[in-house]
Amino acid sequence: MKVLFLQDHQEIGGAARAANRFAAGLRKLGVEVGVATGDRGGGAGIYLVSGKPKRGWGRVRELFQSTDSKKKSRENRANESWRAAIRDFQPDLIWIHNIQGAFKWGWNLEMVTLALSSAPVLWTLHDMWALGDGPSYFPEAELQDRWRFSPLHQLKTGMEKGRMTLLTPSIWLRDLVRSVHAGLCEAWPNPLDLEVFHPGSRETIRQELGLRPEEIFLLAAAENLVDPRKGIELLAEAWKHIYRSPGLRLALIGRNCPSMLKNDPGVIDFGPVDSEKRVAELMAAADIFVHPAKVESYGLVLEEAQACGTPVVVFAGGGIHETLETGRTGWLLGERSVLSLASFLGDILTKRQELQGRRDRCRSFMGQKHASAAFENRWMKVAGWLEGASRKTHG
Numbered sequence: 001m002k003v004l005f006l007q008d009h010q011e012i013g014g015a016a017r018a019a020n021r022f023a024a025g026l027r028k029l030g031v032e033v034g035v036a037t038g039d040r041g042g043g044a045g046i047y048l049v050s051g052k053p054k055r056g057w058g059r060v061r062e063l064f065q066s067t068d069s070k071k072k073s074r075e076n077r078a079n080e081s082w083r084a085a086i087r088d089f090q091p092d093l094i095w096i097h098n099i100q101g102a103f104k105w106g107w108n109l110e111m112v113t114l115a116l117s118s119a120p121v122l123w124t125l126h127d128m129w130a131l132g133d134g135p136s137y138f139p140e141a142e143l144q145d146r147w148r149f150s151p152l153h154q155l156k157t158g159m160e161k162g163r164m165t166l167l168t169p170s171i172w173l174r175d176l177v178r179s180v181h182a183g184l185c186e187a188w189p190n191p192l193d194l195e196v197f198h199p200g201s202r203e204t205i206r207q208e209l210g211l212r213p214e215e216i217f218l219l220a221a222a223e224n225l226v227d228p229r230k231g232i233e234l235l236a237e238a239w240k241h242i243y244r245s246p247g248l249r250l251a252l253i254g255r256n257c258p259s260m261l262k263n264d265p266g267v268i269d270f271g272p273v274d275s276e277k278r279v280a281e282l283m284a285a286a287d288i289f290v291h292p293a294k295v296e297s298y299g300l301v302l303e304e305a306q307a308c309g310t311p312v313v314v315f316a317g318g319g320i321h322e323t324l325e326t327g328r329t330g331w332l333l334g335e336r337s338v339l340s341l342a343s344f345l346g347d348i349l350t351k352r353q354e355l356q357g358r359r360d361r362c363r364s365f366m367g368q369k370h371a372s373a374a375f376e377n378r379w380m381k382v383a384g385w386l387e388g389a390s391r392k393t394h395g
Contacts (some may be wrong), residue, residue, distance in 0.1 A: 001028055003034070005034065005095050006115065013223055014097070014300050018124075021190065023191075034089040034091065049078065050105020075108045076106075097126070098122060101162075112155055120165075123169070125297070130152045132146035165186065166182060167187070171300045198284070199284050215247045217285060220250075221301055226258060230291030238345060257271070289313070299319070302320070302324060303369075307374065311331070312331075313341075313348075315333050316333065
């Protein structure tokens with residue numbers, strides 16, 4: 001079995017991390033995996049698919065092209081490099097992940113059509129983008145109106161029956177897909193590497209960070225901390241209400257730490273952390289992981305924290321509730337506001353023993369959910385669909 005992944009970024013963002021873990025899981029099962037991305041290539045089975053011209057005359061020539069001409073040229077080059085990747089790898093299955101982040105390099109919906117004409121396709125929707133007319137997330141009440149202009153709706157009439165299955169990380173997103181009859185759709189939670197994300201040497205890391213045993217350590221993370229979807233500005237405002245609490249520290253992982261937190265002596269700005277091992281260590285050192293996002297299709301970072309033994313605090317929205325056991329491995333706040341978050345944190349900070357008592361439950365919950373057998377069983381279902389699709393095509 002040969003599976004070719006198509007994803008906009010090799011490493012940047014949660015969707016890329018999820019895709020890489022899917023690929024790693026397949027390799028453990030003996031599947032040959034190739035990866036095509038818009039920002040990195042080179043090496044056997046690793047393909048750069050981009051319409052962006054190389055430095056030099058190609059870039060100069062673009063300066064004299066109209067916007068439409070430049071866009072079309074990039075799309076043509078991207079499509080040709082994608083065809084070349086498919087020809088070289090000869091996949092039995094093409095697995096598509098986020099593609100919209102690479103539109104700036106010439107990626108386009110025709111690439112999905114090219115995939116469908118070459119092999120059966122899985123397409124994992126990591127957010128609502130493919131269901132709407134642009135945004136990654138939008139109010140569910142607007143779905144029917146936005147669906148008419150969505151990428152999936154544009155592709156629907158051209159899809160070969162039985163050639164593509166949609167996957168979502170959450171049941172919430174799966175049900176949205178089914179509500180517009182976009183096609184066969186199943187839920188497969190994003191994988192988690194339990195060998196990387198584990199409680200580890202928690203006390204050693206806390207000592208390294210200069211944390212006293214009695215201090216309560218809050219942690220938040222986002223690829224871009226000023227992304228309004230991630231809600232870090234709410235955490236910054238809530239921090240104003242609680243920062244005077246004795247024995248309290250806050251830390252953030254990600255780029256663009258808000259200035260109101262960056263200059264606070266009680267806040268640690270780790271900046272971007274590329275090593276998953278280091279991220280796991282910091283999560284294990286924390287007492288609470290705070291994720292004030294507006295909405296998430298799943299919330300992979302929440303499961304990473306729980307796998308490290310750290311309970312989570314989140315706002316209700318999207319598929320977030322599927323990533324925790326409410327009241328046991330974390331807390332789901334119904335009202336998304338500064339006062340709601342500040343009030344909850346102020347209260348929970350007085351219950352350090354309660355926080356400690358949840359750590360084993362967090363790890364156990366993730367261990368059960370992400371056991372290697374669960375991944376293999378889900379893949380066997382996909383392989384069964386693939387065999388059925390092959391019979392329909394060649395029958």
